[in-house]
Amino acid sequence: MRAILPMQSRHSLELRQHQNLALTPQLQQSIRFLQLSAQDLEQEVAQALADNPLLEREGEYDADDSEARADTPSDEYVDDSPLTAGVSGAGRNDFDDDGGPDVGQAVTLRDHLLQQLHVTRAGKRDQALVEILIEELDENGLLAGSLDDVLGLLPDELAVDEDELLAALRLLQSFDPPGVGARSTAECLALQLRQRAAHDPDVMACAMALVTQHLDLLAQGNAARLVAALGCSPEVLRQAHQLILTLDPKPGRAWSQSVADYIVPELVVVRGKKGWEARLNGAAVPRLRVNPVYEQWVREDRSGADRSEIQAQLQQAHGLVKSVAQRFETVLRVGQFIVQHQQAFFDKGVQAMRPLVLRDIAEVLELHESTVSRTTRQKYMQTPWGVFELKYFLGTALGGEGLAPATSATAVRAMIRELVRAEPPAKPLSDAKIAEKLAEKGVDVARRTVAKYRELDGIDPASVRKARAGMSA
Known part of the structure; x- marks a missing residue:
């Protein structure tokens, strides 16, 4: 069982004996579900359905026992949930007749690294820190932010310093594939x-x-x-x-390519009467309920099973239904906020992206920044411009001095790519020249910022682009 991280900090529960952080099993499950992708969640749900006879997909047995259920109360979490109202379909079921996963069996880079972590002799606290770092890796297996960024997500009461986090990073960097966890x-x-x-x-x-x-x-x-x-x-x-x-500057690329075809967007952006809106994708939402017949038998003590065991199964079934609903409610709230904030993007494209950081979302939705961070990872949104991970819509503000509005870093990167794409091959634009052209568009960024974003997008310096153009002439 993987270490489980709390909602406000997503840090290992194993830290609680040091920090007195006590979480109920229900909260533990809710936190873990929030971290999962749609595919991973579906696997969890399928396993729960196989293990717990009181849990079922909504509508699975209605045709056979509707008469028997006429006088039985329905599960409190299904009918009252604002998430299930108006969502069609019984949810995805990518499992074969043997109960095993189909496309969901593809091993992700995260899975590969966690398997190695769990056979190390690292202590529980170190394992929790490595798990946090694994979650911060990009699709190439590189650390997306700095250690300071990661430390900023951790609550002060956990007392994690940079040396301790660096030690966890060194452990991660010893894993396969070679080069994973690198910062550059x-x-x-x-x-x-x-x-x-x-x-x-x-x-x-x-x-x-x-x-x-x-x-x-x-x-x-x-x-x-x-x-x-x-x-x-x-x-x-x-x-x-x-x-x-012979080296690979993108060691995690093989894993990202192997699972790229299996992404299922959890949110769909549609144009409504008041602009663009985010809605849940019914195909990604497991519609679950507690079997009302079995529940009635348990209440009347007619199940014929060990009462303590059946009561535990009943509690687990209710808890799982509630955890799934809470997960999608959080994803929907964050997605709706993003869409509302980024209306211009859906109308005009990436160059109209507005600045947006985790803190902005957290303050309005009254969530912890780390909760928002986890919600934006491995959760995808289908838009008129394609399918994007929610974190794609986040970006710091650049420029904004004087009367010029601030511009998202994501938009600036798109502008740089467009300028390079349109440049004369024999006379490519230097970083300084790109900065000048951005300034003409009202985006005031330093040359070193241009260089940073150019490198992040894998664009060679002007001298290299010129040399390559000369060789191909």
Whole structure:
């Protein structure tokens, strides 16, 4: 069983003996369900249906026993839930006749890393911190933010310092695939090189210097300058370069590609009378209830089973139905807020994206920032522009001085990509020139910010783009 994280901090319950954080089983389940993707939740629901005879999908047996149920009370969580009203369909069921998962069997990078974590000798607290870091990885297996960003999500009472979090990161970076958990491309390649110690020491030292100090120079392909900078022979440089070419700057890419076809959006954006609106996708919502016949038997003590066991199953069934409803209610609330805030995006596209950070959502919805953070991960929204993860709509504010409105970082990145796409191949735009063109659009950003976003999107420097254009001419 994986470590479970609380709603306000998503930190391991195992920390409670140190911090006196006591959570009920019901709250534990609700927190864990909030972290799951739609596919993972469906697997949890299918397993619960197989284990608990009191739990069923709504409408599953209605045709056979509607008469027997005429005088039995319905489950309190189904009819009263605002989430189930107006949602059609009985929910997804991607399971075969043997009860096993179908497409849901694809192992994600998260699953792969958690399997390795759970066989380590790390303490419960360290395991909880590694789980938090795993949740912060992007689709390439790299750490999406800084350690300071992660620390900012942790409550002060847990007393986690940077050294402790760094130790957890080092543990994560020792896992397969090599390079996972890196904070930059340079660190990712360096981590992989350290696992190639069988190579010639001179070649290894040259390769390490290349990835940690001279990646830009290497991308330009200027061998003479590299030889001078590294003090190595051209042959050693050539071998070091060949070694680097065997490394993978995106170690988690294989896992993201293997599960990309199985994404099911939990929210659908439609145009309503007052603008764009977010609604739950009925195909992603498991419609569950407690079997009213069995429940009536339990209340009348006519079940013929051990009363303590059947009472526990009844409580578990009610708890699961409630946890599922609470999960989708939170996802819907956050999704509705995002859509309301980003109306311009749905009308005009990504370059109209407005700044939005976790704190903005948390304050209005009265949720903890970490709760919002978990809600925006692995939850997808179908829009007129495609299917996007909810966290895609988050972005810090850039510019905004004077009368110019602030612009989302996501929009700025889209503008940079568009400028590079439209540039003359023989005369590519420098970072400074891109910053000037953005300023003409009313977006005032520094050259170093342009460089940062260009690198995040995998766009080479102007010198490299020019050299590549010259080679292909």
